[in-house]
Amino acid sequence: xxxxxxxxxxxxxxxxxxxxxxxxxxxxxxxxxxxxxxxxxxxxxxxxxxxxxxxxxxxxxxxxxxxxxxxxxxxxxxxxxxxxxxxxxxxxxxxxxxxxxxxxxxxxxxxxxxxxxxxxxxxxxxxxxxxxxxxxxxxxxxxxxxxxxxxxxxxxxxxxxxxxxxxxxxxxxxxxxxxxxxxxxxxxxxxxxxxxxxxxxxxxxxxxxxxxxxxxxxxxxxxxxxxxxxxxxxxxxxxxxxxxxxxxxxxxxxxxxxxxxxxxxxxxxxxxxxxxxxxxxxxxxxxxxxxxxxxxxxxxxxxxxxxxxxxxxxxxxxxxxxxxxxxxxxxxxxxxxxxxxxxxxxxxxxxxxxxxxxxxxxxxxxxx
Numbered sequence: 001x002x003x004x005x006x007x008x009x010x011x012x013x014x015x016x017x018x019x020x021x022x023x024x025x026x027x028x029x030x031x032x033x034x035x036x037x038x039x040x041x042x043x044x045x046x047x048x049x050x051x052x053x054x055x056x057x058x059x060x061x062x063x064x065x066x067x068x069x070x071x072x073x074x075x076x077x078x079x080x081x082x083x084x085x086x087x088x089x090x091x092x093x094x095x096x097x098x099x100x101x102x103x104x105x106x107x108x109x110x111x112x113x114x115x116x117x118x119x120x121x122x123x124x125x126x127x128x129x130x131x132x133x134x135x136x137x138x139x140x141x142x143x144x145x146x147x148x149x150x151x152x153x154x155x156x157x158x159x160x161x162x163x164x165x166x167x168x169x170x171x172x173x174x175x176x177x178x179x180x181x182x183x184x185x186x187x188x189x190x191x192x193x194x195x196x197x198x199x200x201x202x203x204x205x206x207x208x209x210x211x212x213x214x215x216x217x218x219x220x221x222x223x224x225x226x227x228x229x230x231x232x233x234x235x236x237x238x239x240x241x242x243x244x245x246x247x248x249x250x251x252x253x254x255x256x257x258x259x260x261x262x263x264x265x266x267x268x269x270x271x272x273x274x275x276x277x278x279x280x281x282x283x284x285x286x287x288x289x290x291x292x293x294x295x296x297x298x299x300x301x302x303x304x305x306x307x308x309x310x311x312x313x314x315x316x317x318x319x320x321x322x323x324x325x326x327x328x329x330x331x332x333x334x335x336x337x338x339x340x341x342x343x344x345x346x347x348x349x350x351x352x353x354x355x356x357x358x359x360x361x362x363x364x365x366x367x368x
Contacts, residue, residue: 013304014038016091016101018083019238020046020069023275023289024107029072029363030297035304037076038099040091044069044080045118046363050286051354053150057132057157059125064356064368066118072363080116086245103300106247106257106265106273108238109289135227136162139216141201142232143167144175145325148184150230155191156328163193164224168200173333175283176323180335183342187327196222203231237277247271252279261314263296270303272296282317290362291315326351 013035017028020041028039051065069078081093090100115121132138138154138161140147151165165188171181172188172195188195199218216224237255242248250258250265256279258266263278265271274292276284295315302311324334324346334346357367 013102014100015103015105015300015304016040016099017105017107018086018091019107019109019275019277021107021109021275021289022046022049022286023109023293024105025067025069025072026290026293026362027105027107027274027297028069028076030293031300032073032075034301035103038079038101039069039073039076040079040081040083040093040097040099041069042080042082043114043116043118043121044078045121046072047114047121048354048356048359051356053146053153054354055125056128056150057153059122059129061356062122062125064360065354066121067360067363067365068118072365083241086242086247088246102270103303104271105296105300106242106271106277107275107293108241109276110235111238111240112235131228132158132161137213137226138163139201139224139226139229140165140232141203141229142234143169143172143195143197144232144234145173147230147232148172148188149326150232151188151193152191152327152331155188155193156330159191162226164196164226165193166196166199166201166218166224168198168219170198172197173325176325176335177340179340180323180325180333180342183340184325184327184333187331187333187342191328201229239277254279262299262312263292263315264299272300280315280317283323285323288317324350326354
């Protein structure tokens with residue numbers, strides 16, 4: 001075990017950020033010159049999550065969307081390990097570090113087991129891509145944004161593949177309005193994607209048939225033949241590990257951390273939570289997670305400089321957020337406060353580059 005005193009560093013207040021996703025990486029980058037900063041993440045890279053589906057059809061796209069933490073974290077400490085516990089003064093990691101903190105930020109997002117190294121994650125995309133290229137038929141389970149965007153990516157890049165999307169809800173993209181759902185369904189059908197609604201797939205019962213493809217059974221008794229499947233159903237919040245820690249009584253029934261208007265964990269003056277792991281009532285979007293990080297970073301700077309709590313900034317969720325779901329390389333469906341549109345116009349905003357250049361720029365890196 002290391003002595004926490006060794007970690008004090010003498011560069012002002014000790015800030016520990018747990019989780020290096022969209023929210024955690026941005027807050028670490030924002031505070032690295034204002035604090036004695038440690039980022040703890042189970043992997044050595046940050047992945048731009050909304051670019052991951054493009055990387056399955058075009059692995060080279062991941063060259064820009066997989067970013068080593070060390071590329072933007074030039075003045076902080078990185079520990080590549082899982083966190084096992086938190087006490088009121090330190091964070092314990094699986095590889096034996098004891099990291100003392102003055103301020104803590106929990107940014108563990110959703111539970112998503114991915115490879116530890118950037119190289120292995122890149123290799124994973126190459127393998128998925130080979131599978132897509134070799135397949136004649138692909139099943140996608142889940143009709144939220146991930147399932148819809150993946151179906152669209154495959155349908156646009158590999159129009160000869162038979163793509164079936166099964167969703168247990170009455171419409172696709174249930175987190176946005178019915179108009180956007182209807183337009184999306186129509187778009188997918190025009191691209192020959194077969195969409196089955198109000199059905200689930202029994203993942204335990206799929207069986208191998210001759211020729212290498214599998215037979216899947218749906219809840220309504222239908223059979224689907226496909227060479228392989230992608231499971232695109234929701235991921236649980238990355239908070240299970242917190243249930244045995246100092247913060248266990250700050251988790252709501254959905255596994256999210258309860259935060260106040262300044263993004264501090266309720267009842268704790270020096271612990272913040274940002275991103276998808278918070279209980280803020282709003283769609284869980286990367287755009288919102290980035291806003292959390294900037295608000296929390298401002299508030300940490302106020303507190304670290306001895307400023308008055310009355311100067312803390314409040315985070316205000318947008319009541320009717322702008323939502324854009326990309327549909328392949330050129331089209332997208334967009335829901336704005338007063339209108340819903342589909343096609344090239346919203347596609348120009350998001351689909352070509354999926355905000356990768358913009359995100360890299362935000363992280364202080366070359367967009368290209």
